[in-house]
Amino acid sequence: MIETDNRRAFRSAVSIRAFVHVQSKEAVVTPHLIGDQGAVSPRVYSVSAAAKVIGVSRSHLYEMKAAGLIRFGKLLGKTVVTASEIDRVISSIETDGEIS
Known part of the structure; x- marks a missing residue:
């Protein structure tokens, strides 16, 4: 009885855990809410995923980084974009019509 109550409490509690998805040698960390609320938006993207979100190619995103227009980070040894x-x-594109 106590064990069943603990399992039920654990299942109904909302906790956050991160899943690491490997896509073409790059990691995407996606936080997920466990419970009835469903998933939340990713906070960290792989370079490939970030390029898709912005609407440019992966190589163009690296060119933007070299020009100082976007910053990359490292997570578990993988290059990521927050x-x-x-x-x-x-926002910069929407406001100014270009990236500054």
Whole structure:
């Protein structure tokens, strides 16, 4: 009886855990809410995924990095782009018509 109650409490509790998805040698970390709420948006993207979100090629994204237009980070040895950095780039395009 106690064991069943503990399992039920564990299942109904909302906890966050991150899953690492490997796509073409790059990691995408996607946080997931466990419970009835469903999944939340990713906070970190692989370079390939970030390029798709922004609408450019992967090589163009690396050119943007070399020009200082976007920042990359490392997570578990993989090159990643944060959601806030993607939002900054998109906002800059919407506001100024270009990335600054």
